[in-house]
Amino acid sequence: MMAAGRETSMDPTDRDLLARYRGGEADALEVLVVRYRPTLFGFILNMTEGRDDADDIFQEVWLRAIRKLDGYQHKNLSGWLVRIARNIIIDRARRKKPVLSLDVEPEGGRPLVESIPGKTADPSVRLDGSALGLRISGAVAALPEEQREVFLLRVKADFPFKEIARIQGVSINTALARMQYALSKLRPLLAGEYAELKDA
Amino acid sequence: MNCKMTDRWTLLSESGELSAREQQLLDAHVAGCARCAGLRAETLGALDRAREVLPSGEPGERVMDTLRAAAEEGAGRGRTLRFRQPVVQVLAYAACVAVALGIWFRANGQASPDHVQEARAILVSISADVYDSREEAGAAGETDELRALARELLIMEGMAADEESGLDLLWDA
Secondary structure, three states: OOOOOOOOOOOOOHHHHHHHHHOOOHHHHHHHHHHHHHHHHHHHHHHOOOHHHHHHHHHHHHHHHHHHHHHOOOOOHHHHHHHHHHHHHHHHHHHHOOOOOOOOOOOOOOOHHHHOOOOOOOOOOEOOOHHHHHHHHHHHHOOOHHHHHHHHHHHOOOOOHHHHHHHHOOOHHHHHHHHHHHHHHHHHHHHHHHHHHHHO | OOHHHHHHHHHHHHOOOOOHHHHHHHHHHHHOOHHHHHHHHHHHHHHHHHHHHOOEOOOOHHHHHHHHHHHHHHOOHHHHOOOOOHHHHHHHHHHHHHHHHHHHHOOOOOOOHHHHHHHHHHHHHHHHHHHHHHHHHOOHHHHHHHHHHHHHHHHHOOOOHHHHHHHHHHHHO
């Protein structure tokens, strides 16, 4: 299966566009940015805690990519971009040093996972069934890092498990097991919330 | 094909990674097993719902403007700058190792502690760069060549066995 955003048979290939860019056509790069924007930004947006972070990371991914394009020889551009995004996200998370676990329930309050910064505050961020979606988004955010990453790479970036395994540096069986764990936690929530959404 | 495999095969089927034969086996099993049919429907439903409700969006126009400017600046750079081509790359790295050796052997061919430290710093820097470029350019062969050069340098330095292991660790990180 091709990840959403990749070229169709009618469009110029990534390789063609990269060759044109290297040849001096700046517009060719914009075609690539737009091509992978939905999947890459969707992945980043759900891996980070807010719209501003996602904007910064998306920009940084492409700036790094532009700097390294001369030596780029991979056949899979989207996988390379996601690897860069993943490294930036990991670096940022390390620098932040979280003080509290998302699962910790403050005295008399709700779990922190329910108070994750509102991804819907910005009107340009689309979230269907906003309140329900936010709860599901919070549940995804509370998954262990590696499970959340597999889940989002599959659901938002539409990557096949073979590629996800390569990105995480694990076997395909491990990637599948992580997806199963993630789904086992989200499935009841997704089933219940979706029924509410449909009834609303 | 058995019930234990249904969940994973459903995921692989949804991502288009099952062979035609495997897909047939999954379909046949699910057709005759109500429990697995339910599990498959539930899994596929959950994935669809997650796609519907999770946030999506686009980066702001400010980001796109910044990228356009960076693209303008970088466009065409590849016509003149081909430094990262594998052959040129390994020659460049080899030259760096030679510089490291030169620093080491200056002062009448005797290595002072300062020179050794300087040579080591260059090696570490080259190694990190080679590691990055190996990831990007798939230059495993070139890496091996450089690794051999670096090892030669360190052996000439008369380093201890644990330092040699350190080089392995650095390279295989």
